Amino acid sequence: MTIKDKLQTAASAAAGLLPDALMLAGAGGISYGAWLVYVPAGYVVGGLFALAAGVVLARGAK
Known part of the structure; x- marks a missing residue:
């Protein structure tokens, strides 16, 4: 595996992960x-944000 492949994977x-990080920072x-x-x-x-996140995770983020 070359460095280019590793960078593309990263x-x-x-x-x-970016959308999750942005939502967490916004909350x-x-x-x-x-x-x-x-x-x-x-x-x-x-x-309330924690409760809403728990409900979304419990439903499987459908």
Whole structure:
């Protein structure tokens, strides 16, 4: 396996993880923004995102 093949494999793996990383960062940003407005709201919003992610994973991301 050449370096070019390894880089292509790594790039395809990174491209597959990019949407998940962006969604996680977005959820974190929204939760942090809510926390800046009202501290308990940040925890509530973060919990709702975690609950929604759990439901999606439990359904098999259909």
